[in-house]
Amino acid sequence: MQIISTNIGKPTPINWNGQQTTTGIFKYPVSQSLLLEGESVAGDTISDRKVHGGVFKACYLFSADHYPYWKEKYPELDWNWGMFGENLTIEGLDETKIRIGSIYKLGSALIQITQPREPCFKLGIKFGTQEILKQFIDHGFPGTYVKVLEVGEVKNGDTLELVKESESTLTIQQFYKLLFSRTKDVELLKLAINNDALPLKKREKLKRHI
Numbered sequence: 001m002q003i004i005s006t007n008i009g010k011p012t013p014i015n016w017n018g019q020q021t022t023t024g025i026f027k028y029p030v031s032q033s034l035l036l037e038g039e040s041v042a043g044d045t046i047s048d049r050k051v052h053g054g055v056f057k058a059c060y061l062f063s064a065d066h067y068p069y070w071k072e073k074y075p076e077l078d079w080n081w082g083m084f085g086e087n088l089t090i091e092g093l094d095e096t097k098i099r100i101g102s103i104y105k106l107g108s109a110l111i112q113i114t115q116p117r118e119p120c121f122k123l124g125i126k127f128g129t130q131e132i133l134k135q136f137i138d139h140g141f142p143g144t145y146v147k148v149l150e151v152g153e154v155k156n157g158d159t160l161e162l163v164k165e166s167e168s169t170l171t172i173q174q175f176y177k178l179l180f181s182r183t184k185d186v187e188l189l190k191l192a193i194n195n196d197a198l199p200l201k202k203r204e205k206l207k208r209h210i
Contacts (some may be wrong), residue, residue: 001160003107005029005089007082008044014125020123023122027082033155034087036052036109036148037051041087049112055147056114056199061160062086062143069139074127075197085123086143096175099198101166109152110163114197116142116176129137137180147197168195 009027013020024045027135030128035042039054046053052105062084071079081089088106095116119137124130136142170191175198192202 001092003083006034027083029081033153037063057145058148060086087144099166103164105161107158110150111146
């Protein structure tokens with residue numbers, strides 16, 4: 001798996017339900033390396049820290065492999081890397097194989113896979129329709145957030161190399177589908193609840209379904 005684009009965003013004003021707010025989802029490729037810090041990517045914009053950034057969402061990775069699917073679905077958009085608000089566009093990233101809790105070397109940083117991206121209205125604004133939210137959920141390839149275990153720099157051409165596989169078999173895609181399924185798979189629920197790579201608040205919420 002290789003980084004093919006490093007992306008950051010500036011605060012962009014948007015209007016939602018008659019109210020003005022800002023977003024950092026309008027990311028664009030940059031040529032310089034990015035510094036992955038403990039709770040964010042240096043120089044990037046995080047407008048709402050209640051739902052973005054922090055220890056379990058320090059950096060967002062999305063697979064370049066899914067771009068053709070979305071380009072065909074939305075050919076009228078002005079396409080570039082960073083379209084999904086990701087900090088790192090990575091070739092070969094496969095949510096069906098990447099396990100929550102696995103540790104990887106990424107450039108000079110050490111990161112841990114934490115949780116999938118759950119789309120919000122700002123992705124709908126980016127794509128010009130809120131229909132993208134359901135489409136994004138149904139497609140099942142959300143990319144992943146990571147925790148930064150060791151601060152470091154990443155640049156185009158760096159690789160995502162497995163250091164330690166998670167003891168849990170729970171993949172990003174399995175957890176993503178679990179979050180949005182009406183009928184919860186009990187075995188997957190148990191895997192999620194016992195996986196401390198996930199935020200405690202999220203695991204506690206899932207206990208209600210047991």
